[in-house]
Amino acid sequence: xxxxxxxxxxxxxxxxxxxxxxxxxxxxxxxxxxxxxxxxxxxxxxxxxxxxxxxxxxxxxxxxxxxxxxxxxxxxxxxxxxxxxxxxxxxxxxxxxxxxxxxxxxxxxxxxxxxxxxxxxxxxxxx
Numbered sequence: 001x002x003x004x005x006x007x008x009x010x011x012x013x014x015x016x017x018x019x020x021x022x023x024x025x026x027x028x029x030x031x032x033x034x035x036x037x038x039x040x041x042x043x044x045x046x047x048x049x050x051x052x053x054x055x056x057x058x059x060x061x062x063x064x065x066x067x068x069x070x071x072x073x074x075x076x077x078x079x080x081x082x083x084x085x086x087x088x089x090x091x092x093x094x095x096x097x098x099x100x101x102x103x104x105x106x107x108x109x110x111x112x113x114x115x116x117x118x119x120x121x122x123x124x125x126x127x
Contacts, residue, residue: 005039012038017057021064028054029110043102044094051087 016030028050035046065071094102
């Protein structure tokens, strides 16, 4: 990896981390498209890289949100304990499906998330 690519990756990480903290969206929603579009990674590579990048982001976010009383530790620990089973199944499925199918599934998840966020925002907006 050359210095320009490293600098670009650092800038993407900073921007995605800030947006994740500000908007409360999962980092993968931002990291995966950025890694694919800007750094040219394939979808499986982008997803795997995003998963690694999310670890420190999630730790910092959880610690900060715990200070505000927004973390439900019991539920979080339960999710954390069960998540590796889902990860194992997801990795196997990601390797079994063609990249186009993965891309379409990821796009569908993004569209559903965008729709739900927009719907919630419109319900709360005054007037």
